Amino acid sequence: MDTPATDAAVPSSTRTAGKRTGHHRSGSALRRRTGCEGTPEPRRHGAARARLLAAAREEFAAHGMGGARVGRIAEQAGANKERIYGYFGSKEKLFAAVVAEALAEQAALLGLPTGDPAEYAGRIFDLHQQNPHMLRLMMWEALHYGTGTLPAEEQRTARYRDMITELSATLNTPADPRTAHTFLALLGIAVLPAAFPQLTRLILGPAADAPVTRHHIVELARRMMADRPAAEPAPRT
CATH class of the missing domain: 1.10.357.10 (Tetracycline Repressor, domain 2)
Structure with missing residues (x-):
């Protein structure tokens, strides 16, 4: 009669490799859920959006809606233009978001x-x-x-x-x-x-x-x- 397989019947090297593989898979899944360096995705996206808004505020305040350049905003924020359009949709909507943020700050301060x-x-x-x-x-x-x-x-x-x-x-x-x-x-x-x-x-x-x-x-x-x-x-x- 066959004996059920147990840990004792499995070579120790195989058990160790399996544990390493399981740990690797769980670590990969964690990184996918949280992003690099273990930072949760929502927090990472929130930080990126905040950097874009801060860079856009400087750009729009200096050059206005017509003179502002999305490429300069992206470069200042350490991002790419596609991310700006992904977050805000257009330069005009980014300008509206910048103004809305400034007005909210003004209301809180005043x-x-x-x-x-x-x-x-x-x-x-x-x-x-x-x-x-x-x-x-x-x-x-x-x-x-x-x-x-x-x-x-x-x-x-x-x-x-x-x-x-x-x-x-x-x-x-x-x-x-x-x-x-x-x-x-x-x-x-x-x-x-x-x-x-x-x-x-x-x-x-x-x-x-x-x-x-x-x-x-x-x-x-x-x-x-x-x-x-x-x-x-x-x-x-």
């Missing part, structure tokens, strides 16, 4: 207009002095799309509506067009020095001091809040 609206204008000034790429991207976006529909326009409009609602609660006024114009004016006086540095230099001189400019912006915003008209002017007929 927050809603709670507290003193004049100091909120000061925070806007600080934000754009410290993060010039954000404003450049917005200006390039304006040049590229003009009056056309923006990517994620509905979501962005809703975000600004939330800011106007918060400002109206701070001022104890309705969230009406008058409050929206007040919010737009706060943005305007706070953003202009960073948006037009050449104009700032021509008016204030080459030795213009940012803290002094910030102080004047905050004080002007405070006077704007104090001098707001009591009612909307009647429309022209």
